[in-house]
Amino acid sequence: MPKLRCLLFPLLVAPALLHAQGKAAGSPLASTSIETAVERVVRQVAFEDISISPTGEYLAATVPKGERTVLAVLRRSDKTVTALFEMEGKTHVTDFEWASETRLLLTIGQRFDRLERPSPTGEVFALDATGRGAEILAGPRAAQAPSASNIRARDDGGSFVFLVDTLRNDPKNVLVSAYSVTAGSEPQTRAERMDIETGRRRVVARAPVARAEFLADHAGVVRFATGFDSENHSITYYRPDDAADWQQINHEGETGRTVWPVGFSSDNTTAYFSVSHRSGPGAIEAFDVATSERREILRDPVADPGVIIRDLRDGSPIGVRYLDALPRIAWFDPAHPSARAQRSLEAAFPGHKVTFRSATTDGRLQLVVVSSDRNPGDYYLYDNVAKTVDPLLSSAQWIDPTVMAEMKPITVEARDGATLRGFLTVPRGADPKALPLIVHPHGGPFNIQDVWRYEDEVQMLASQGYAVLQVNFRGSGGFGDSFVDAGARQWGRRMQDDLTDATRWAIAQGIADPSRICMVGSSYGAYASLMGAVREPDLYRCVVGNIGVYDLEMWRRNSDVGETRSGRTYIEEFVGSDDLDAVSPVKQASAIRVPVFLAAGGLDERTPKAHTEAMARALTAAGNPPELVIYPTEGHGYYAPENRRDYYTRLLTFLAKHLAQGD
Secondary structure: OHHHHHHHHHHHHOHHHOOHHHOOOOOOHHHOOHHHHHHHHHOOOOOOEEEEOOOOOEEEEEEEEOOEEEEEEEEOOOOOEEEEEOOOOOEEEEEEEEOOOOEEEEEEEEOOOOOOOOEEEEEEEEEEOOOOOOEEEEOHHHHHOOOOOHHHHOOOOOOEEEEEEOOOOOOOEEEEEEEEOOOOOOOEEEEEEEEOOOOOEEEEEEEEEEOOEEEEOOOOOEEEEEEEOOOOOEEEEEOOOOOOOOEEEEEHHHHOOOEEEEEEOOOOOEEEEEEOOOOOOOEEEEEEOOOOOEEEEEEOOOOOOOEEEEOOOOOOEEEEEEOOOOOEEEEOOOOOHHHHHHHHHHHHOOOOEEEEEEEOOOOOEEEEEEEOOOOOOEEEEEEOOOOEEEEEEEOOOOOOHHHOOEEEEEEEEOOOOOEEEEEEEEOOOOOOOOEEEEEOOOOOOOOOOOOOOOOHHHHHHHHOOOEEEEEEOOOOOOOOHHHHHOOOOOOOOHHHHHHHHHHHHHHHOOOEEEEEEEEEEEOHHHHHHHHHHHHOOOOOOEEEEEOOOOOHHHHHHHOHHHHOHHHHHHHHHHOOOOOHHHHOHHHOHHHOOOOEEEEEEOOOOOOOHHHHHHHHHHHHHOOOOOEEEEEOOOEOEOOOHHHHHHHHHHHHHHHHHHOOOOO
């Protein structure tokens, strides 16, 4: 515990950290050395998330600690650490909630080599804010507990358990979902009420569909279940009370639309759905539980509902934040008190996104996150009665927002007339003319979206004098199901054309120096970078592929995605099986004439290092040997600081070599 206190305590008391505008000024980023730029990316944030307790007495925070993420609880009055949750290995606290005034429930994730982010383990742990020892209440490892722990022994460890609802009106219980894995079948989910002290559970609902998620009303009654069939069609069921039978209200395979319940109004008379459309963005609908009448209340002409805004008192949905450009909120009721408070704080922090994170039960003290494209996030305590805002702490005190580069929304017309949206980041203080350009495609690729926020890699690149172009090519999320579907089986084809068209747009606008453009990507972005050099051999000066897939036929046959029936359906629908060699960079290496830098994790199961090694061999055989590095102990993404430092140093050195003026 003292070790963690040393990590957190200075951050909570140092005056220089308490306000974004109080951070020390720095020099323009274009003059930042490679070493300094890399250290900014490698250095871990002080914390990832923070929440205030129902009484306001405590703060709980997730804190990165090497290859783990721990949870610490601090007394708000004196910032003393009162409790700590930490597990061995590459284990991360991925989520936590206050289940009572002093009791926290948390879930963990394990870093697996196939995934860039930790994967949930299906376990629920408890931690008391006053320092009582951590306990596992449910999940696979509960059965491994010492016999002396009757709490742990009550669970046979046969189920994967996930927190659904903290049941604000029930201080002794929470709602969880649980399922057991049976070979050859899809998970059948149960909703269970769990005692937060003993871990005892009792079933309150059984899902009528596989892989289901539940939604309860404010009385704790499970009213909705949404899951998937073997063809990955979503199916939504409703029941008016816990004694009624389930009624199917939507089947994607029949309607071509998804209906996802997101919450109830405070009086439980209305449920709200996030609904997709066959064409164009999705909408928010209100469902009258008495009449089953549905009516559309919000639909944006451009963007899907991004983030649901909730009333901090009871979790009721009250608005939607759209993410297509600069974040903006549409309210169900613009006169709602939370809407007024939001507008007031947005006026106090112009150019920032304001997010209400948590609040005390009486609603007086509210924890607010203020962030932007140049600021990773500062936390403030908002007094809803006195209408005052007090600075609390910064997640990354070494980042000076005043010297970061601005991320500006852009729109690009593709060759077939489709509208593409994305962002352009120009080095601070630079004239956006004839700049060296980094085209930076996101991974995924499907249903992933580049959004306006602080991105350390983008800022690192901008600090070296590069403009950075991010494009939501077709297949990306956030712009309707039809836009996602437009990318199906378009690897190396229309998806690639979108990146090409955006690159040519930057040239036509005079932003990019056409002789100094490089594409840099990871995962799918690595594939797109190499295919960019195949399809447009004269457009890019160099390309970088990190943890990439380069042989689609090999990936289709051997990927971990194909280990399940739903995964195989996904591959067939979105990757396909026809003429994959024509859109596999490893089969087209002779067309790549520019310098290439390849990197991979030796333990990566999502995009195995065999792809990178095969790509390197093919390039070498074609007379264009790449720069190559394999990190033996890493998976789909690099965790160890020394490996992250090495990769980013190699990357910036490679770019400096090939994008130098006059090269």
